[in-house]
Amino acid sequence: MKNVRLWRSASSQSPATDRAPIMTIRILLVDDHPIVRQGLKTLLEAHPGWEVIGEAADGLEAVDKADRLHPDVMVLDVTMPKMNGLEACRQIRQKAPGLEILFVTQHDSPQMMREALEAGARGYVVKSNAARDLLEAVEAVSQHRVFTALNRRDSVNSY
Amino acid sequence: MKLRILLADDHEIVRRGLCALLQNHEGWEVCGEATDGREAVEKAKQLRPDVVILDVGMPNLNGLDATRQLMQYDPNFKVIVLTITDSDQVIREALDAGARGFVLKSDAARDLVSAVEALQRKRMFFTPRVNDLVLAGFLDKGHAISRSEPPSLPTLTAREREITQLLAEGKSSKEVASLLNLSTKTVETHRSNIMRKLSFHSIRDLVVYAIKNNIIQIDVPPQLKTPAGSPAV
Numbered sequence: 001m002k003n004v005r006l007w008r009s010a011s012s013q014s015p016a017t018d019r020a021p022i023m024t025i026r027i028l029l030v031d032d033h034p035i036v037r038q039g040l041k042t043l044l045e046a047h048p049g050w051e052v053i054g055e056a057a058d059g060l061e062a063v064d065k066a067d068r069l070h071p072d073v074m075v076l077d078v079t080m081p082k083m084n085g086l087e088a089c090r091q092i093r094q095k096a097p098g099l100e101i102l103f104v105t106q107h108d109s110p111q112m113m114r115e116a117l118e119a120g121a122r123g124y125v126v127k128s129n130a131a132r133d134l135l136e137a138v139e140a141v142s143q144h145r146v147f148t149a150l151n152r153r154d155s156v157n158s159y
Numbered sequence: 160m161k162l163r164i165l166l167a168d169d170h171e172i173v174r175r176g177l178c179a180l181l182q183n184h185e186g187w188e189v190c191g192e193a194t195d196g197r198e199a200v201e202k203a204k205q206l207r208p209d210v211v212i213l214d215v216g217m218p219n220l221n222g223l224d225a226t227r228q229l230m231q232y233d234p235n236f237k238v239i240v241l242t243i244t245d246s247d248q249v250i251r252e253a254l255d256a257g258a259r260g261f262v263l264k265s266d267a268a269r270d271l272v273s274a275v276e277a278l279q280r281k282r283m284f285f286t287p288r289v290n291d292l293v294l295a296g297f298l299d300k301g302h303a304i305s306r307s308e309p310p311s312l313p314t315l316t317a318r319e320r321e322i323t324q325l326l327a328e329g330k331s332s333k334e335v336a337s338l339l340n341l342s343t344k345t346v347e348t349h350r351s352n353i354m355r356k357l358s359f360h361s362i363r364d365l366v367v368y369a370i371k372n373n374i375i376q377i378d379v380p381p382q383l384k385t386p387a388g389s390p391a392v
Binding site: 032033034035036037038039040042043127128130131134 | 169267268
C-alpha cells in the first residue's frame with residue numbers, strides 16, 4: 001500500500017486544512033543505536049498518517065527488510081556494523097528503485113553528502129539537526145524531491 | 160514522590176529516545192534537559208534532580224568535566240555517564256570524576272533503566288568491562304589501569320580544561336571570554352599558561368591533545384568509495 005490518501009477530520013485546527021490530504025507514509029528506520037531509533041520513531045509517528053513499519057540495526061538487515069516490507073521511505077544511518085549505510089543504499093536502489101532513501105547521519109560533511117546522493121539517496125540530514133529537519137525531509141523525499149541540509153553551511157536545498 | 164531525572168545530550172533526537180525510555184518507567188520523570196555540560200551544571204544546581212544523566216561528548220563543556228564540577232559543588236549528586244566508548248581512559252576519568260553509573264550509548268536501551276534503578280537503591284552501575292577493569296586494578300594495585308595510560312603531561316586545572324575544550328572547538332579567546340564571563344585578557348593568560356604547561360606551540364597541538372584526552376570527541380566517517388561494510392564507530 002503506497003501513499004494512500006486520506007482526509008483530515010473536521011476537527012482540524014484550520015478551516016484551510018480541513019480538506020487537506022494526509023499522505024500515509026510507511027517508513028523503515030535503520031540505525032545501530034536503539035535509543036536513536038526510539039527518538040526518531042517518536043518524532044516520525046507524531047506526524048499524522050506516518051507509520052514506522054520496521055526497524056533495522058545494520059545495513060544487511062536493512063536490505064533484507066526493504067525487500068520484505070516494501071516501505072515508501074527508508075531513514076538510514078551511514079555508520080553501522082556488518083554493512084554501512086552507503087553500501088546498503090546502493091543495493092536497495094538496485095532492487096527497489098521506487099523506494100526513497102533519506103540519510104540521517106552524524107557526518108556533517110559535503111563529501112559524505114555527495115557520496116550518499118551518488119549512492120542513490122534522495123535526502124541527507126545531519127543527526128544533530130534531525131529534530132528540526134527530519135519531518136520536512138521525509139515529506140520531500142516521499143514526493144521524490146531532493147532534500148539536503150548540512151549544519152555547517154545551514155543550507156537547505158529542496159527541489 | 161517521583162524520581163526526578165536531568166538529561167543532558169547535545170542531540171535532541173537522542174534526548175527524545177532517552178526521554179521516551181525513562182518516562183515509560185512508573186514513578187520517574189525527566190525534570191529537565193540540557194544540550195551541553197555547562198547548561199547541565201546550571202540546571203542541576205537549580206533543579207536538584209535525584210539523578211543526572213550526562214553524555215560525555217558534549218560541546219562547550221564535556222560530560223566528564225561537568226561531572227567534576229557537579230561533584231565539587233555537591234558530592235551528593237548522583238551522576239550516570241553516557242558514552243560511545245568504554246576505553247580504559249574514559250572509564251578511569253569517569254570514576255575519578257565521581258560518576259556512580261557508566262552506560263554505553265549503544266546499550267542505553269538495555270542498561271539505562273537498570274543504572275537509574277541501581278542509583279535509586281543507592282548502589283552503583285557499571286558495564287561488565289568497567290567491573291573487570293576495576294577488579295583488575297584492585298588485584299594489581301592499579302597497574303592494570305595505568306598500563307594503558309597515555310604518556311603523562313602536566314595536569315591542567317578545571318578552568319584550563321574548560322578553556323582547552325572551547326579553544327579546541329574553534330572558539331576565539333573573545334568568544335571563550337564571553338561564554339565564561341571572563342575578560343579576553345584573562346582568557347589569553349590562561350591560554351598562554353596552557354600552551355606553556357603542555358609545551359605546545361600551535362592550536363593544532365591543543366586540538367590533538369583535546370581529542371586524545373577525551374576533552375572533545377570527533378566523528379569518524381566510514382571510508383568513502385568502499386564496496387564493503389565499514390566497522391562500527
